[in-house]
Structure formats: C-alpha cells, structure tokens
Amino acid sequence: MELKNADVIIIGAGLTGLSIAYYLKRNGRSPIVIEKADKPGGVISTHSENGFIYESGPNTGVLSTPEIAALFDDLSGESILETANKDSAKRYIMKGGKWQAIPSGLLSAVATPLFTFSDKFRILGEPFRKPGMNPDESVADMVIRRMGRSFLDYAVDPFISGVYAGDPSILVTRYALPKLYALEHNYGSFIKGSIKKGREKKSEAEKKATREVFSAKGGLGTLISGLADATGNEKIVCGASGIKIEPGKSGFVVSFKSREGIDVTANSKTVISTAGSYNLPDLLPFLPVDALEPLLSLKYASVVQVAAGYKKWGGLHLDAFGGLVPSKENRDILGIFSPQSFPRQALKEEHSYLCSLAV
Numbered sequence: 495m496e497l498k499n500a501d502v503i504i505i506g507a508g509l510t511g512l513s514i515a516y517y518l519k520r521n522g523r524s525p526i527v528i529e530k531a532d533k534p535g536g537v538i539s540t541h542s543e544n545g546f547i548y549e550s551g552p553n554t555g556v557l558s559t560p561e562i563a564a565l566f567d568d569l570s571g572e573s574i575l576e577t578a579n580k581d582s583a584k585r586y587i588m589k590g591g592k593w594q595a596i597p598s599g600l601l602s603a604v605a606t607p608l609f610t611f612s613d614k615f616r617i618l619g620e621p622f623r624k625p626g627m628n629p630d631e632s633v634a635d636m637v638i639r640r641m642g643r644s645f646l647d648y649a650v651d652p653f654i655s656g657v658y659a660g661d662p663s664i665l666v667t668r669y670a671l672p673k674l675y676a677l678e679h680n681y682g683s684f685i686k687g688s689i690k691k692g693r694e695k696k697s698e699a700e701k702k703a704t705r706e707v708f709s710a711k712g713g714l715g716t717l718i719s720g721l722a723d724a725t726g727n728e729k730i731v732c733g734a735s736g737i738k739i740e741p742g743k744s745g746f747v748v749s750f751k752s753r754e755g756i757d758v759t760a761n762s763k764t765v766i767s768t769a770g771s772y773n774l775p776d777l778l779p780f781l782p783v784d785a786l787e788p789l790l791s792l793k794y795a796s797v798v799q800v801a802a803g804y805k806k807w808g809g810l811h812l813d814a815f816g817g818l819v820p821s822k823e824n825r826d827i828l829g830i831f832s833p834q835s836f837p838r839q840a841l842k843e844e845h846s847y848l849c850s851l852a853v
C-alpha cells in the first residue's frame with residue numbers, strides 16, 4: 495500500500511514531531527507523521543484517576559521563548575495555557591539532607607547556608623572577572639571560574655539535573671545554557687549582562703517569554719491531542735514497525751508495517767526524524783554507521799518518574815513549586831515537584847506528589 499500526498503514525512507509523534515507537522519500544515523504543506531508507539535505524545539502522557547491528574551512525563555515547562563506562548567495562541571482553545579500560581583515561585587535545594595529555600599533577595603542571599611562565605615564574597619567580584627577564552631567550556635568550569643564551587647554544587651548542578659538530568663562537567667555551556675553563555679560573551683559578566691538585558695526594550699513577542707512556569711489546562715496531554723486534532727489525526731500513523739528510510743527516484747522512500755500488518759510505503763522529498771539518535775542506524779540503513787558517529791555519541795539520561803496522589807496530606811507544608819537535589823547529596827533522586835502550583839490539581843485536601851529519580 496502506498497501513502498499519497500505527503501510532501502514532508504516526519505518520524506516520531508512526540509511534541510517535536512507534532513509541532514513541526516502542525517506548523518507545516520498551517521503553512522499549506524501536507525505532512526504525514528509516522529510513529530512506532532500506539533498513540534502520539536512521546537514522553538508526554540497525562541491520565542486522570544480518582545480526581546487526580548497524573549503526568550507520567552514532563553509536568554510543566556517554562557515560558558522561556560515567545561514561540562511557546564504563540565503555540566498555545568495558535569491552537570486557540572484546543573489546549574489552554576495555564577501558568578503556575580505566583581506563590582509557587584519558591585523553590586528548595588537540598589543541602590545536608592535538609593531543604594533550603596533558594597534566596598529570593600539580597601538578605602536571603604547573604605544568609606543562605608547553600609553557598610560558602612567565601613563564594614558569597616567572591617560573587618561581588620564577578621562583574622570584574624575576565625571573560626573565558628574557550629567557546630566549548632563546560633558548565634561546571636564556567637560557573638566555578640565566575641562564581642565559585644558552591645554555586646556550581648548548590649545552584650547550577652541541581653538546575654542542570656532538573657532540566658537535563660545531566661552532568662555539568664560534560665555539558666558545554668553555549669549549547670546547554672545558551673542564554674547564560676551569551677551573558678558572558680556579550681556583556682562580559684553574568685551580573686552585568688542580567689542587569690543590562692533587564693533594561694533593554696522588549697518587542698511585543700519577547701514580552702510573551704515571561705519565564706513563568708506553565709502547564710496546560712487538564713494536563714500537558716491536551717497539548718498533544720490539540721496538536722494532533724489540528725494537524726488531522728488521519729495524518730498521524732501510529733503503531734508503525736520496522737520503519738526504514740531509503741533514497742528513492744525523487745527524494746526518499748519510507749517503508750514500514752502498519753498496526754494491521756500491512757506493508758506500507760510513502761515517498762517524499764523531505765523526511766524529518768525526531769526519534770532519538772540511537773534509532774538512526776535502523777532508520778537509515780543506507781548510511782554507513784561511521785557517518786552517524788557524531789550523532790550516535792550523544793548521551794541520553796535514564797529517568798524514572800513516580801507520581802503519587804494523597805487524599806489527606808500530613809507531610810511537609812506545600813508552599814513551593816518543588817525541590818531539587820544536587821548530585822553532591824548522593825541521593826539518586828533529581829527532585830520533587832508539588833502540583834499545588836496549579837489550582838486544578840490542588841483539590842483542597844487532596845495532594846499529588848511527583849518525583850524524578852535518576853537511574
């Protein structure tokens with residue numbers, strides 16, 4: 495069987511694949527998405543049980559770019575952006591087995607036990623420190639050089655774990671934290687750069703990058719169903735197996751077995767893979783493995799997420815967005831997130847907790 499009318503074929507129906515398909519369709523193209531799982535969404539999956547909403551993948555994001563707000567605007571009602579309560583701005587970092595609030599002002603920054611006295615003093619000299627010379631400097635080296643070891647251990651390391659489940663001594667700053675890198679590169683200092691950037695006039699689009707924590711009303715699963723509905727569910731082929739991409743007469747031929755066991759082919763000039771790079775040798779059998787080596791050397795972190803719902807909660811006072819656990823604490827746990835930040839999940843006495851474990 496041949497699938498017709500695909501001018502772009504996208505492999506993978508996670509958030510990346512579906513967003514590409516949706517915007518291609520809005521721009522008059524005709525994409526087809528081929529997914530090996532039984533449903534779209536990739537790592538995003540929301541389900542409801544006994545009045546709780548559980549996210550088994552990501553639970554929130556940060557409105558760090560105008561495009562995120564634009565996506566929700568464009569989906570107009572298919573998925574509704576929900577931002578976290580203002581009082582959830584508080585976050586904790588674990589030190590010596592105890593949760594310590596991240597400083598939110600000058601006084602708390604001076605008093606916090608998270609950073610050493612000498613690093614607190616050293617930070618005053620950050621605006622006068624020379625910029626680095628190595629464009630591929632790791633996050634760890636850059637933060638130690640500019641701010642000191644305790645800032646790496648008890649601010650940047652847990653932040654990096656929360657975002658990438660990654661190791662700051664391996665991640666290269668200009669790729670992992672491009673905005674931080676740009677502060678030193680463009681302004682010579684994190685502090686000077688943050689102040690100057692804060693004063694720069696923002697465009698209407700940039701103002702939408704509010705840095706607020708967001709989810710979607712009803713859970714992030716509505717973002718997936720909204721994108722799939724707006725793209726056209728008939729354009730998303732799930733349950734495909736043995737997917738292969740090979741050069742054809744005019745572009746590429748993608749072949750796979752459908753959920754029903756039928757052999758299917760589709761032709762297209764453009765094929766986009768959003769699957770993890772470790773899938774590429776199977777997807778692209780015509781390419782020698784050596785040619786894929788740079789992509790195959792990418793490291794992926796394994797993360798287990800545990801979500802629990804409580805009808806009655808007698809534990810910690812839930813007054814924060816969550817807490818992160820620095821790797822120095824040797825706990826095999828990346829962090830804990832309290833969905834109380836979103837009113838829909840805070841059903842008076844009912845609480846659900848979610849934590850990510852590094853394995």
Ligand SMILES: Cc1cc2nc3c(=O)[nH]c(=O)nc-3n(C[C@H](O)[C@H](O)[C@H](O)COP(=O)(O)OP(=O)(O)OC[C@H]3O[C@@H](n4cnc5c(N)ncnc54)[C@H](O)[C@@H]3O)c2cc1C
Nearest residue numbers: 506507508509510529530536537551552553554555769773
């Ligand atoms: C547990 C967890 C928690 C997270 N928490 C957050 C968070 O709180 N905030 C945040 O901003 N980000 C978070 N993230 C990251 C964020 O979820 C991802 O960056 C994003 O959802 C990735 O989307 P994607 O489409 O690129 O990849 P994926 O969601 O992995 O989708 C890739 C798709 O490709 C399919 N596929 C793979 N191989 C093939 C193949 N050979 N053929 C066909 N299809 C294939 C897969 O089945 C999958 O559906 C989290 C991630 C995880 C795993």
